Amino acid sequence: MRAEIARRGPEVLFALSGGGLAAGAAVRWAAGAEAGDLVWLLVTVLALVPAVRWVVDGLLHRRFGSDVIAVLALAGTIAVGEALAGAVIAVMLTGGRLLEERAGRRARRDLGALLSLAPRVAHRRTEGGGLDTIGVADVRPGDLLLVRSGEVVPVDGLVESGTAVLDEATLTGEALPVEHPAGGAVRSGAVNSGRPFDLRATNDAASSTYAGIVRLTEEAAAESAPFVRLADRYSALFIPVTLALAGVAWLASGDPVRAVAVLVVATPCPLILAAPIAFVSGLSRCARRGVVVKGGSALERLAEARVLLFDKTGTVTTGRPSLAETVPAGPVPAGDPLLLAASLDQVSPHVLASAIVRGARERGLPLTAPSDVTETAGQGVRGMVDGHEVSVGKASWAGEADPAWLERVRRRAAARGAITVFVGVDGRVAAVLLLRDRIRPDAPRTFRLLRRAGIERTVMVTGDRADVANSIGGLVGADAVRSGLSPAEKVEVAHAESERAATVMVGDGVNDAPALAAAGVGVALGARGATASSEAADVVITVDRLERLAETLAIARRTRSIARQSVVAGMGLSLIAMVVAAYGLLAPAAGALLQEGIDVAAILAALRALGPGRDREPRLRGDAAELVRGLDEEHRALWPRIDRLPVLADTIAASGGRERDVAVDALTGFLTDLAEHERKDERLLYPAVAQALGGADPTGAMSRGHTEIAELTRRIGALISELRAAPDAPQPVSDLRRTVQELYAVLRLHFAQEEENYFVLADVRETDTP
Template structure:
């Protein structure tokens, strides 16, 4: 910027001197301006030539030298302003950001609590992590990161390994088990014996791997230099021929002046800066124009599972209860008790209760049992939430079935005991993002040809998620080094785009052609290693960023081609003697104005292929989405109610059925009616076509019909209906559960995302 300021000042000062009649002073000022810009320009070009790179700057340097040599100082000063301005713009906005891993190091575990030697008491001192030695006994307090690799002693440890392995749910590590640095203790105090120093531990290895991956990435050639590689020899040949043909070196200078690649030096960076600005408005930070250029060229998408296409945190997916026990009752008691627990699963259970609109009670006499769970009293009931052993009673057959189902589907079980017996089992899992599948479809539409999931999670869990989002290939149970190898293998075939959010993804992000970090939750490690950071918690912004990048690159290329074409015409005129160097500089300025105006089109949205709902309609969609979240637990409880029908006593059966009808007629049907009458007309208009929402409207009709059937069957049951009535009611409840789940999932993926504001 200082160089640009000096060049503009020099050009203006020379103009003032000429205006007042001081021609000699003007010549001197312009000469100094040329030299001031020329010296660093020669240094930059020499550095590029040492690396065998012939770029757009080379032509600008030749033009500056030639104008100085033949005395065309005004033309040289104009070129100096354009060259320094373009260089400043490019340095500031388009140069590829260095992969600074300082933040990765800043969040590394810095301290450790080491047991004092020679003391029988449990006394610990706080020291630097680098001072820990193999064999030291450590304590990691709840919520702290593990400073070094070690093995557990004394008690089991509950560890969140998601930042290292990508596994979303905490793991229970028995005494003698390995604990890695960078993981987080989410249970009671963990006692470790150090097995590796800080320099040799897992976390430091990740940092080292990320640096090596970044250093091994291939250098990137900017668009301007790719075009200049063809323009430079043509310019030199034409300038030489003009000099030989006319015998006048000024003609050669005129050719060099109009050949100065200002469309490349100015228009291309301006287009990319505009595209970066457009991305920033959508919550996507792109670290330089080169990163945006590479993003536009990506053909293979590689992505992590946990926290990328999933929410990255456990949620209650289902509730299985004992006969005659309502699911709402179990969830409310468990959520009330877990308000007093800091365990990561407790937060998910509390959220399940509050999101369903339950009024939670304050627990009393709460006791946290190390490695087992929590027990206390809620509304006069003795409640226990945690492992099966904490409940105390033998695990009943229905609970064992729930445990097997959880294992099969990659879920975790939390047992709930009420008054000394097992009352329910909560099934928790990491839910797939609502916009994940749609984002993959939009990316394919934007030009991504292959999608690959790379995760540290188990193969069965990874395969299910990959199938749901439409991945072409899956690499499961990968270490950070394994992820880097997979990225490099894909990069050898095509331009790659890697998306992740955790510390374990940082090396892979650095190894890919473009690394994209989901940084909404503060994952600074991956954000620092990435070229692009999505700052909002929406995966769909990735598809937007790719579309913006492709449009920006097309506009930049168009500006470059048009600008070079006009420059070639002007070069021919200069070679024929029609244009003098000064006039040529002015012609080049006119060309610059044309291509810069074209480049600024990248600031606009373009012709979006993705319809959007805005204003009041978007607010309506968000309100309906909240309703989806609120009714989700009630819908999930329908199969359990269907199973319990035959075992419930008449008073309990009638009470449960009354609650069911109140929910169906008071919440579910009104919600679907608002969808159909207020939302779908706007959705249909946005999507176009004759009747784009017809399939969803038909599902509405099916839901209404099933609810009416259930109302009639409930009335018959309460009037003393036959076993066939209960059988039909059970079938109707299961059918309603299936169709509402499918319907809501379809809306969330296809309609609700249209309200992305």
């Protein structure tokens, strides 16, 4: 009950003050001036009591703030009998407090949205096949749980069987359901939008993703930022000026009413409320974009940042291995090496096995069930697939191979920072699969936006080896790369850079936590779970998008600018009104009304921080945004098939009979789907983008890319027809291989440009494109 009264206190005070002001006017009209003034006097006293308490509370916390002027103004109106002015000030003061409270509630509501789906119970399977409904705090790692349709995933875990279809909007902002196959990792807080599924718990509730977000949210209380304390320091200058001007006006005129008028128009709501409201609004804006900022001071420090330190793995890269390339050993073996390897790896628990299976499925390969499977730790897995003995693992485990070819592919893998997995078919190495941690598609764009936002120096700090780190650092445009660092060495770099300028450190792993704490501002990418880095950071990005970093920096700087503008403008207008009042040209009641307008204007100006800045425009909205998201889904489906084009070209060139026919059919099917996608781009996407961007022909260069793709597609179609008419002719085969490779290069560039230039306009979910 007390908490409810405290929560509704500002509303009650404002209602009583506003009602009292109106009631005083009515009583004055009906019963005379004295009765009306008495009502207004009561309203003034009603506001004076909490105002004195606010001042005393500030003094107890060593803050000598601008509430002092409000108290003097209220007391002054009582002393000189200006009851109407006192009542107007009371409405102004309580109304300002209510605005602040509602702005704070909005920020807490935006942050609290992360808590709205917090799981409470779980359904644990018993040894006898039954179900026990238990509190989520009683779940332990290894428990087998049932997640029913519509329920919240209670803890982090792995899908035991079947496919889980989850709504992860609360965690990632992604509006579309996400499918997780058997063995896939899912996070607590997602909602089961498909059929019931079994979940094998890997964490307890306290260490699961949602519990981590809860802790982060609870830490994000609105604290007093340095700039807000600066507003109190402004008041240390403003108060003496106000008192001096009021004293001079009184002494010069001999009229205490002039002094009261000066105090009335000096009541500094811009100092009391505008700066805190601006920072609370900035926190709210960040929260709505999936970023938890732990208080106004972190937002203020982020706005001052000039140096960016960042980790590599999981920060500018995706943080998980992905199939990048299949290199056949030659001559082309019987069967598709990737298909055979992925079919065998379906039963392997190895992390690289899941990456291979995922890569094959993305490329549309029809996997089959293996048999007689054996696995040797540290070597690989072996079994029978479609009548072939297949081995996947180290080169020595896979079978015989040409030493010169092995040396070439190992150098190729080292140059690309890739992991090699060898595939043996019937005793010989048939191919090598290259897996690597791919760079995030939004990483280069993020660093360009950070430069535009004021970051002057970027430094990669990573424990990875120098060749890989230098390659990734060059792609994102890092000014310096520090590789092979331990956590302690990362802290040393953070301290050294912080001595030069305000520094931000971005990371996602446990080994980044010390550096995050050491930097001026620590930013953790916490989308994949709450780790020590999230606990140590000042800012946590809860969606799996690096671009949010640049956006948060822009929000921080805009918020600081708006806070300054609101305070300076409000103080300037108040000073002008004070001079006018000192000359006797503004009565206390009129001054109170004028100050009300000044304060409301300053507060409304501060609330601008809730909205997007110009950096968020232009953006696609409504049907256009949904169109772009749909075409992005098609991009994600087409990327693996684009990656497979060189393999198809090699297969067509080196094989014959059934193998060639299958490859030609796959290539033909891809070209058909590609042509349909390009037509949708040209007919639907580009007109919407052109309207958003403006200008004469903003999509002209990309349309020219469509023309080149169409011409290459036509040539490939003609060569396929020629090859089918003359299967043994060498010229069509070599021409087809070269043309497919040309198409591969053009498509990679064109798709990357579309995602970089257009898809970002609709806030589509980032993909794992190469």
